[in-house]
Amino acid sequence: MLPAFLADLASLVFPQTCLACAESLLRGEDHICTLCRAQLPYTDYHKLSAPQNPLARRFWGKVPLQHTLSYLRFLRRGRVQHLLHQLKYQGQREVGLVLGRWYGAELTTQGLQPGFDLIVPVPLHPRKLAKRGFNQSDTFAEGLSESLQVPWSATALRRLEHTDSQTRKNRFQRWQNVATVFEVAEPHTIIGQHVLVVDDVLTTGATLEACAVALLDAGCRAVSIATIACAEH
Known part of the structure; x- marks a missing residue:
């Protein structure tokens, strides 16, 4: 130093x-x-029980989740959008690391840390990973891991297909686009575990739902989700 x-x-x-x-x-x-x-527009969803958490309600009747968490609100042309653009398209990995560390500290303060056994980022298809050079969700997972003192794995979950962009699709189209593209590549790491699945932005939740279904089908004890930001529903 x-x-x-x-x-x-x-x-x-x-x-x-x-x-x-x-x-x-x-x-x-x-x-x-x-x-x-x-x-920054914090959500504070980690302070709310499931019935009061508006993010949790998006998944009711679709997939059982232990915790439904998101650090920030995504507002167009705001600081959060700029930070995510820096992360995804300008290679500023520090954005994901710093926000992950900060959010992990918040979750620890709230007493959620002991519940998680493994952190798993939503994977990119190898073709997209090679083009971008890194997975932005990995950086958030790494930052969370540091603060929560919970291991993370970039290989436990695998993306089988290179899907079209989700940007202009409605919820049903997004679900169709990702429903069968994820599989658990390392079942021994997730069986009987409470897995925290993380991503950069939650919009309809279709991608995270598909990941959660794959993990639960492979033998997870429980699944929670956390994102850097969430868009208004």
């Missing part, structure tokens, strides 16, 4: 900027400035 005066000098010559607002970071700020962190 650099001495404080060298760190200050380096920040003057090579200033780091906030990944949400592009303003210069102060010493001690971690990729996102204090002001942006304070103004």
Whole structure:
């Protein structure tokens, strides 16, 4: 670690900027400035029981989930959209890591940490993974893992098909698009376990639902989900 005066000098010559607002970071700020962190649109869904959690209601009658969690609200042209764009398309992996660490600390404070046995990110198809270079959900899983002290696996779940973009599909079309594309690649890692499945954004929930079904069918004891952000339903 650099001495404080060298760190200050380096920040003057090579200033780091906030990944949400592009303003210069102060010493001690971690990729996102204090002001942006304070103004992020938090959901606080982890503080709500299932009947009061509007996100949980999206999955009622579809798949049984232990916890339905999302850190932030996705608002168009807002800080969260900008952060996710930095993560997915600008290669800023630190966005997922930092938000995962912060959310993991929140979940630990709420007493949810002991319930999870394994964190599994929604996988990309190998073709898309090769094109993008990394899976943005892996970074969120890694950050959560650090704070929750729960192992994570990028290989437990596998995507079998390269599906079309979900962007312009309705909920039924999204479900048809992903209903059979996931399988458990390492059953021994998930049998009898409570698995936390994580992704970047939840819209209709079709992708996470398909992952949860595959995991439960393969012998999971329970499945929960968590995303960086969720879109309004």
